[in-house]
Amino acid sequence: MSRMAASEPGEPLLVPAPRALRRGPGRLVLDTATSLDAGPGAEGVARWLRSALGGATGLPLLPAAGAGGAGVRLTVDDEVTAALGPEGYRLETTPHGATLAGGSAAGVFRGAQTLRQLCGPDAFRRAPVAAGQRWPVPVVRIEDAPRFRWRGFMLDVARHFMPKDGVLRYLDLIAAHKLNVFHFHLTDDQGWRIEITSRPELTRTGAWRPRTRVGHRASPLWDELGHGGRYTQDDIREIVAYAAERHITVVPEIGLPGHAQAAIASYPWLGNTDVVDTAALGVWTDWGISENVLAPTEETLRFYEDVLTEVLELFPGEYVHLGGDECVKDQWRASKAAQARMAELGLRDEEELQSWFMRHFARWLAERGRRMIGWDEILEGGLPPGAAVTSWRGRAGGIAAAEAGHDVVMCPEQHVYLDHRQAGGDDEPMPIGWVRTLRDVYRFEPVPAALAGTPAAGRVIGAQANLWSETLAVPQRADYQAFPRLAAFAEVAWSPLPAPERRDFADFENRMRRAHYARLDALGVDYRPPGGPHPWQRRTLPEGMPGALGRPLEGRPPDE
Incomplete structure (x- = not known):
């Protein structure tokens, strides 16, 4: 029999921590007689919970008409909406049953995740590990709501492709x-x-590259086997629908005018043909920032309008991310066609040319009821109303955007780039970037001190952790880099900030050690253990690869 499922319920050790929790005496026992019912608007969550929790426990969780024991009741409640917002919820368990009321179906779903945690780590498995179990749940009353409305995770599948099943798992x-x-x-x-x-x-062309540099861009070694992959439009529809069932919005990113070499390799006329032989370009095999950028032509605009027309049909969310970062402008400076275009448009320099690109598509999206979001470089040259910024180069871009009246998602590389190494030891795999420990991520504060207490602070709509995949050649590496730090980030984005104290890392670490690592184990996550990597996770360098992998950045990063 499973040790965790058979034991008495312990202290509720929830991640992320709820806004308010009160423990009561006794326990609720879920068993084969437990019913699960849903009021109007909560039916989809009941289907998910019956599948996820029922799959792990083996319990049928039938509607009340088919069961006679303690019941779980899910509802959408206007009172909860008014008090806690659409993603807020109230969860109360007693020895006789459980009631979960959310401000919307999304709020009910967030509460259902809490109920799942209360059932113990084995509730995160896909099938029961023992038959005939009774599942004790602590008696609690929880009132909870998120701190931010944007609590994001970015996954880069362009550098190393992750098949659809891996995306669904994430x-x-x-x-x-x-x-x-x-x-x-x-x-x-x-x-x-x-x-x-x-x-x-x-x-057909852009999804495949013939070889890939191994490790950091300073490495002299290459994988000559080639790499590629793509999602069909039906794959995308499935991913978006799967996310929607979990009340997750998918924000697609289509990079322009830089980070576009794969597109130029596919359609060479998209590039600056008067300064580079674009017909000879392939999909880039190296890491870093390519100098091959889009040509500022009407044909390029029409091309990306066609692309985005199909993107909008696949992704129903409010935002579309258009990149806008790291656009090397050397080709525009050298191109007579680009210079003539700038003169025609009355633009003073290449910075304004990039702004022209971004403004065009911001207006194009706005005309279709969508909003552009982009990396903080899109601030250069000014933004149209409604555009939002993901601030990655530190806090400065986010501060400037918020003060200018734009919504901001804080994701500074110095704090929440999860591809950066987690410790300074020699056994860390692919040790790039700054050391960002679990404690460092947990101590990240999305609202900059410069905005705290000002009206502009309300423009910080949330935070995001980013996982770039240059060194993530296998899915296990993604798990290692993301977890457990993503759990710490989730608490930063969800849980209220204690005032005036900093967050209590010792308490978080206690909850991780006593409960949440076991949940990650049940989910099959190959996370970095708190004591350091497992033998199979350790750094093993092929002969000839430089030990420093491009001299990882030492000390504390700027913009702390």
């Missing part, structure tokens, strides 16, 4: 941590991953 993992935005980085210099039916070469 949607389950972020849902388990009450995150609600999946930023899907679909295109870059090294690969184009989304099928566009009107432009088939984007995946």
Whole structure:
């Protein structure tokens, strides 16, 4: 019999921590007689809970008409909406049953994740590990709501492709941590991953590269086997629907005008043909920032309008991310055609030319009821009303955007880039970037001190953790880099900030050690253990690879 399921319920050790929790005496026991019912608006959550919790426990969780024991009741409640917002919930368990009321179906779903945690780590498995179990649940009253409305995770599938099943698995993992935005980085210099039916070469050519540098870009070693992959439009529809069932919004990213070499390799006329032989370009095999950027032509605009027309049909969310970062402007400076275009448009310099690109598509999206969001470089040259910013180069871009009246998602690389190494030891795999420990991520504060207490602070709509995949050649590496730090980030984005104290890392670490690592084990996450990597996770360098992998950044990062 499972040790965790058979034991008495212990202290509720929830991650992320709820706003308010009161423990009562006794316990609720879920068994084969336990019913599960849903009021109007909560039926979808009941289906999910019956599948997820029922699959793990083996309990049928039938509606009340088919069961006679303690019951679980799910409802959408206007009172909860008014008090706690649409993602807020109230969960009360007694020895006789459980009631879960949410401000919306999303709130009910967040509460259902809490109920699942209360059932013990084995409730996160896909099938029972023992038959005939009774599942004790502590008696509690929980009132909870998120701190931020944007609680995001960005996954880069352009550098190293993650097959659809892996993406669906990550949607389950972020849902388990009450995150609600999946930023899907679909295109870059090294690969184009989304099928566009009107432009088939984007995946026929752009989804494949003949070789890949191994490790950091300072490495002299290459994997000559090639790498690629793409999602069909039906794959995308499935991913979006799967996310919606978990009340996660998928935000697609289509990079422009830089990070576009895979597109130019597919359609060479998109590039600056008067300064580079674009017909000879392939999908980029290296890491870093490619100098091959889009040409500022009407044909380029029409091309990406066609692309985005299909993107909008696949992704119903409010936001579309258009990159806008790291656009090397050397080709525009050298191109007579680009310079003539700038003169025609009355633009003073290449910075304004990039702004022209971004403003065009911001207006195009706004005309269709959508909003552009982009990396903080899109601030250069000014933004149209309604555009939002993901602040990655530190806090400064987010501060400037918020003060200018734009919504901001804080994701500074110095704090929440999960591809950066987790410790300074020699056994860390692919030790790039700054050391960002579990404690460091937990201590991240999305609202900059410069905005705290000002009206502009309300423009910080949330935070996001980003996982870039240059060194993530296998799915296990993604798990290692993301977890457990993503659990810490989830608490930062969900749980209220204690005032005036900093967050209590010792308490968080206690909850991780006593409960949450076991949940991750049950979910099959190959996370970094608190004592250091397992033998199979340790750094093993092929002969000839430099030990420093491009001299990882030492000391504390700027913008702390």
